[in-house]
Amino acid sequence: MTQTDDILSVDGLSVSYATPTGTLRAVRDVSFTIGRGEIVGLVGESGCGKSTLMQSILRLLPGAARIEGGAIRLSGEDLAHAPKKRMRQLLGDRISVVFQDPMETLNPVLTVGRQMIDIQHRSRESRAAKRARAVAMLKRVKIPDAETKIDSYPHEFSGGMRQRVAIAMALMAEPDLLVADEPTTALDATLEIATIDLLRELQEEIGCAILFITHHLGVVAELCDRIDIMYAGALVESGPTMEVFRDPRHPYTQLLFACDPAQIAEQRRHLPSIPGSLPDLIDLPQGCIFAGRCPRAEDRCRTEAPAPRAAGGSEQVRCHFADAPRLEVPA
Amino acid sequence: MLSYGLKRLGLSVAVVVIVIAALFVMIYAVPGDPARVALGPRASDALVAELRARLGLDLPIWSQILRFYGSILQGDLGRDVISGAPVLKVILAQLPDTLRLVGGAMLVAVVPGIVLGVISATHRGSAIDRLTSVLSVSVMAVPSFVIAIYLLLIFSINLGWFPAIGAGQGFWDVAHRLVLPSLALGLAWIGYTARILRASMLEVTGQSHVRTARAFGISDRRIMYDYVLRIAILPTITVLGLGIGQMLSGAVFAEIVFGRPGIGKLVYDAILARNYPVVTGTVLFTTVFFVAVNLAADLLIAWLDPRVRHDLAH
Amino acid sequence: MTLHTDPAAAPSRRTKPRGALARLVADPLGALGLTLIALTVLGAALAGLSPHSPTGLSPLDRFSGPTAEFWLGTDNLGRDLFTRVLYGARVALALSIGATALALVFGLVTGVAAGFGPRWADNILLLILDAMKSVPTVMLALVLVTFTGPSLWAVVLVVVLVNGPAYARMARTQTLAIRNADYIEAERSLGAGGARIVFAHVLPNILGPILILAAMDIPIVVGIEAGLSFLGLGVRPPAPSWGTILYDGFSYIRDSAWMVIAGGIPIVITALGFTFLGEALRDTFDPKLAKR
Numbered sequence: 001m002t003q004t005d006d007i008l009s010v011d012g013l014s015v016s017y018a019t020p021t022g023t024l025r026a027v028r029d030v031s032f033t034i035g036r037g038e039i040v041g042l043v044g045e046s047g048c049g050k051s052t053l054m055q056s057i058l059r060l061l062p063g064a065a066r067i068e069g070g071a072i073r074l075s076g077e078d079l080a081h082a083p084k085k086r087m088r089q090l091l092g093d094r095i096s097v098v099f100q101d102p103m104e105t106l107n108p109v110l111t112v113g114r115q116m117i118d119i120q121h122r123s124r125e126s127r128a129a130k131r132a133r134a135v136a137m138l139k140r141v142k143i144p145d146a147e148t149k150i151d152s153y154p155h156e157f158s159g160g161m162r163q164r165v166a167i168a169m170a171l172m173a174e175p176d177l178l179v180a181d182e183p184t185t186a187l188d189a190t191l192e193i194a195t196i197d198l199l200r201e202l203q204e205e206i207g208c209a210i211l212f213i214t215h216h217l218g219v220v221a222e223l224c225d226r227i228d229i230m231y232a233g234a235l236v237e238s239g240p241t242m243e244v245f246r247d248p249r250h251p252y253t254q255l256l257f258a259c260d261p262a263q264i265a266e267q268r269r270h271l272p273s274i275p276g277s278l279p280d281l282i283d284l285p286q287g288c289i290f291a292g293r294c295p296r297a298e299d300r301c302r303t304e305a306p307a308p309r310a311a312g313g314s315e316q317v318r319c320h321f322a323d324a325p326r327l328e329v330p331a
Numbered sequence: 332m333l334s335y336g337l338k339r340l341g342l343s344v345a346v347v348v349i350v351i352a353a354l355f356v357m358i359y360a361v362p363g364d365p366a367r368v369a370l371g372p373r374a375s376d377a378l379v380a381e382l383r384a385r386l387g388l389d390l391p392i393w394s395q396i397l398r399f400y401g402s403i404l405q406g407d408l409g410r411d412v413i414s415g416a417p418v419l420k421v422i423l424a425q426l427p428d429t430l431r432l433v434g435g436a437m438l439v440a441v442v443p444g445i446v447l448g449v450i451s452a453t454h455r456g457s458a459i460d461r462l463t464s465v466l467s468v469s470v471m472a473v474p475s476f477v478i479a480i481y482l483l484l485i486f487s488i489n490l491g492w493f494p495a496i497g498a499g500q501g502f503w504d505v506a507h508r509l510v511l512p513s514l515a516l517g518l519a520w521i522g523y524t525a526r527i528l529r530a531s532m533l534e535v536t537g538q539s540h541v542r543t544a545r546a547f548g549i550s551d552r553r554i555m556y557d558y559v560l561r562i563a564i565l566p567t568i569t570v571l572g573l574g575i576g577q578m579l580s581g582a583v584f585a586e587i588v589f590g591r592p593g594i595g596k597l598v599y600d601a602i603l604a605r606n607y608p609v610v611t612g613t614v615l616f617t618t619v620f621f622v623a624v625n626l627a628a629d630l631l632i633a634w635l636d637p638r639v640r641h642d643l644a645h
Numbered sequence: 646m647t648l649h650t651d652p653a654a655a656p657s658r659r660t661k662p663r664g665a666l667a668r669l670v671a672d673p674l675g676a677l678g679l680t681l682i683a684l685t686v687l688g689a690a691l692a693g694l695s696p697h698s699p700t701g702l703s704p705l706d707r708f709s710g711p712t713a714e715f716w717l718g719t720d721n722l723g724r725d726l727f728t729r730v731l732y733g734a735r736v737a738l739a740l741s742i743g744a745t746a747l748a749l750v751f752g753l754v755t756g757v758a759a760g761f762g763p764r765w766a767d768n769i770l771l772l773i774l775d776a777m778k779s780v781p782t783v784m785l786a787l788v789l790v791t792f793t794g795p796s797l798w799a800v801v802l803v804v805v806l807v808n809g810p811a812y813a814r815m816a817r818t819q820t821l822a823i824r825n826a827d828y829i830e831a832e833r834s835l836g837a838g839g840a841r842i843v844f845a846h847v848l849p850n851i852l853g854p855i856l857i858l859a860a861m862d863i864p865i866v867v868g869i870e871a872g873l874s875f876l877g878l879g880v881r882p883p884a885p886s887w888g889t890i891l892y893d894g895f896s897y898i899r900d901s902a903w904m905v906i907a908g909g910i911p912i913v914i915t916a917l918g919f920t921f922l923g924e925a926l927r928d929t930f931d932p933k934l935a936k937r
Binding site: 342345346347349350353354357358360361465468469471472473474476477480481483484488489576577579580581583584587588595598599602603607610611613614617618621622625 | 674772773775776779780781782783784785787788790791792864867868871872875876877878891895898899902905906909912913916917919920921924
């Protein structure tokens with residue numbers, strides 16, 4: 001894939017938070033790309049920095065956070081340093097987002113229609129035209145009786161319907177990139193499958209790229225073209241989904257997958273737990289970030305940070321032993 | 332909505348019933364025979380006994396308390412000992428002056444309170460936010476009658492900008508004379524309003540639907556004044572309901588300092604004259620008013636909030 | 646998510662574990678509050694050093710404006726106002742702390758009793774607390790004073806009835822939370838009595854927040870005393886109370902304004918002092934309360 005085909009390219013991104021006890025380096029030197037129409041899964045434990053990464057792309061970082069370095073390019077345009085005004089033009093138009101909790105993400109005291117009209121603030125069309133577009137979009141996400149339902153308040157929809165409304169809002173402007181932040185985590189298994197199917201269907205029609213952030217390895221296997229795995233603020237492995245699942249190269253990925261392969265197929269809702277805890281992101285350890293929990297760690301791992309390199313089917317692996325045989329993990 | 336309203340109404344009625352019982356106990360416990368007090372020490376025993384019978388004072392206590400409830404239910408709060416007029420009529424005659432004062436005080440409280448609350452919340456941590464917060468607690472802390480006395484001293488007596496005494500005649504005169512008492516009564520509620528609004532706006536700003544609105548590029552102004560304020564204003568209504576109810580009684584200080592007629596002046600004079608029916612009648616009246624305003628505020632919130640409206644309708 | 650650090654939740658200065666007092670003084674509002682309170686306490690303590698009597702009449706010195714001898718002037722009976730203000734601080738402090746303590750005891754006892762008692766008793770108590778809260782503060786004070794007669798004790802009773810319910814609710818909520826906790830069940834089965842559970846588990850949990858609330862209520866108490874005394878329904882003359890100074894002075898406000906000035910300023914100082922202290926205490930020790 002050539003550079004111009006990429007919708008999103010994140011290059012050497014670092015983000016920190018000012019905290020009372022020091023600078024917390026939540027995202028460090030992360031690089032990846034998303035091609036036009038591609039679906040990319042971003043996987044990692046809570047606290048691995050994937051939410052910070054998402055907020056950086058959308059420029060919704062809280063006040064204590066700062067982009068320390070690197071670039072975020074949307075079709076070549078740098079978002080990390082774009083003025084606020086420019087971001088307001090792009091957000092909801094060329095980049096959209098679906099958040100996790102459908103109970104909380106819509107304004108509870110405004111009707112769904114009002115909110116769907118408000119987000120068309122770039123358009124100079126009449127209110128009636130905006131409303132018609134909103135109704136049409138609700139129909140596309142299979143909201144029954146959309147013409148009347150549009151005047152309902154969010155709490156009058158069920159959880160699954162509310163998430164479909166959120167998807168309708170996000171895709172109404174037919175964006176180039178949809179960021180989906182754990183959009184199905186709050187739903188039960190049946191609704192989750194239906195929502196994923198809907199998302200895939202609309203993605204094929206609209207042709208947008210999706211950055212799909214999730215805990216859920218099964219969804220990634222089913223939906224995503226590529227997978228990026230984050231650990232403690234760093235991208236530890238990335239590559240085509242099939243390649244990475246077949247032959248993970250980073251010990252962290254191997255541990256995630258190896259815990260119980262059967263459960264991955266069963267669409268596990270949570271990442272398997274690995275003994276040990278995340279390193280201190282304020283006082284970072286020397287060497288490899290995963291060394292403290294890695295069964296393969298040697299002295300070198302504790303002193304020298306590995307550079308990312310290609311190994312096996314993966315395009316980026318941050319491990320000194322990326323080419324070593326797969327770990328033997330007791331079940 | 333209906334069942335919620337009925338439940339709130341039932342609770343309010345229960346509260347009023349308890350307050351009436353407490354009032355009855357207090358009247359009953361006052362030393363001295365009301366009939367003897369009313370007729371004077373030289374009245375014959377027979378006359379006193381007759382009045383006792385007429386007032387029902389010879390009945391057992393449970394029967395007396397039922398009679399007490401019965402007469403209140405009919406709007407009979409007793410008779411003014413001095414003028415002999417029905418207490419309710421006496422109160423209602425004084426009500427308009429006090430209501431004007433409360434209205435003025437609400438104006439003083441609401442407009443600056445909301446403006447300061449919004450500014451504090453949108454400029455959180457700034458110098459103006461800190462100043463507002465200190466001023467808010469300060470006006471809440473200083474008793475209103477001290478403020479009233481100093482306002483009178485500075486603006487009426489020293490500067491002569493406002494007349495010192497009376498409620499006035501004609502619209503402009505009445506309005507002119509309302510300024511200082513309204514300020515004295517309403518000042519503290521600027522603080523309460525600004526504080527609650529700031530807190531609730533900050534709380535709503537942290538909710539994730541605000542992040543969604545930002546993620547769709549909706550302007551910060553639109554988000555604050557439309558998306559956030561619409562929700563954050565609801566708790567402020569509760570506080571203002573509380574304010575109206577408290578002000579109706581708190582008016583006593585502003586009325587005495589500024590020599591105004593009104594409910595507060597009425598109850599004060601009644602206390603000094605040991606005119607008990609007027610005292611208990613006014614307490615009951617202001618309590619019912621207080622409970623009713625709070626009930627109305629709660630129902631208004633329920634009606635304004637589509638979430639509650641929906642939950643209550645089903 | 647732990648990474649979502651709220652900018653405002655993260656103070657800019659580095660917080661090191663320090664003494665409680667040092668932390669309070671570091672907060673400008675806390676330092677100011679403590680200073681104002683210290684001023685009041687100092688006044689009360691040094692009142693006896695004044696060469697004048699707070700109650701002795703001196704007809705020759707009536708209506709003197711502030712002079713070198715009478716720092717705040719004298720009143721209509723020739724009493725030195727500065728001396729009366731100092732003695733008034735004793736009345737105000739003793740009353741507000743004493744009455745607040747009684748309100749606390751009332752609140753704790755009823756709250757804990759409601760929490761441990763049967764459900765119906767709890768419901769009735771809640772209703773009564775609601776009823777107490779439903780009488781506007783000023784009316785509650787006036788009606789009680791009407792029937793008890795004006796006195797210091799009437800003021801104390803008013804304070805207990807006005808401020809007590811809030812403490813009772815707090816104590817009740819905490820007691821209910823504790824009562825159903827597993828470890829209490831375990832202790833009960835080991836034979837721990839109600840009193841032990843109250844002292845070991847309920848009190849330590851609520852004492853902090855309830856004391857902060859009480860500190861913030863002190864201006865209300867000062868206001869109730871001064872207000873009732875100003876109406877001639879509280880502390881009886883000739884006892885020196887700030888409210889009675891205002892009561893006496895208000896009749897002469899046109900020609901002898903120094904009387905009401907002398908009576909009002911100490912009320913403002915004390916009310917602000919305790920309010921600022923309460924705010925600082927809450928911000929420093931109870932961030933949960935501060936969020937409200």
